[in-house]
Amino acid sequence: MIYKLLTTGKHVKHLSTGDIIPFDDENRDYVIYKEWLSAGNTPEPAEVQVIYTRYTGKAKFDLFTPEEQRVIAGAAMSDVDVKLFYDRFTIADYITYDDPEMVLGLEFMEQRGFLTPERHAAVIAEMTR
Template sequence: MTYQLLPTGKHVKHLPTGDVIPFDDENKDYVIYSEWLSAGNIPKPAEAKETYNRYTGRGKFDLFTPEEQRAIAGAAMTDVDVKLFYDRFTIADYITYDDPEMVLGLEFMAQRGFLTPERHAAVIAEMTR
C-alpha cells in the first residue's frame, strides 16, 4: 500500500517517503492522493495509538524552527488570538497531539501563515510518530 490514514482523521501518510499530508485541496500531495483514491485504491487503515509523544519545557518549542518561534512570538504582541494560543502553549506542563486544543492550535498557526503546509505536516509527523 502506498498511503496510510492517520488517527488524526485529517491526514494521511505517504508510506514510501513518510510524508504526512493534510487533507487540503490546495496541497499538491493531497491532490495526488485524491487521484490515487479515485483510481480505486484503498489506503491502509489508521493504527490505533493510545498515546502520543509528550513534549515538555523547551522540547515544546524545539518542535518549531527559530524563525517560526520568532514569528509566532512577535505576532503575539499585536494579535490577541495568537497571544492566547502562545500563552496557553507556554504555560502548559506538556503538549501532546491527542489534545484537541493542540490540533486546533497547529491548524490556526498554519492558517495564519506561521507554518507552511509542509512544516505543519512535519510537526504533526513528529508528534504522532
C-alpha cells in the first residue's frame, strides 16, 4: 500500500514520502491519489486511538451507587485486599478504564459481590463511552 488514511478524514498520508495530502481537488497529489483509488487500490485504514475519560475527585466515586460505596468502604475496614484497592483508588489523581489496575479492581469487586455483573458492565460502559 502506498497511502494511509488519517483519522481526520480530510487527509491521507503518502507512505513512501511521508507527505500529508489534503482532500482538495486542486492539489496535484490528491488528484494522483484519486486516480490510484480509481485503479482499484485501497489505502491502509486509519489507526483509531481510543482515549478514555479521566475520572477525578468525586467523579471517581460517582461511578458507583451510594450503596456500593458504603459496602466497599465498610469491607475495607476488615479486609486487607479491599483496603488496598480502596486506598489506591482513593489516592489516585485520576482513574481511566485503560488502567489495568482499574480493570482488575472492578473484576475483584464483582468477585467479592460488591458489584453485580450488571453493575460491573454498567461501570465499564460508563468509563468507555
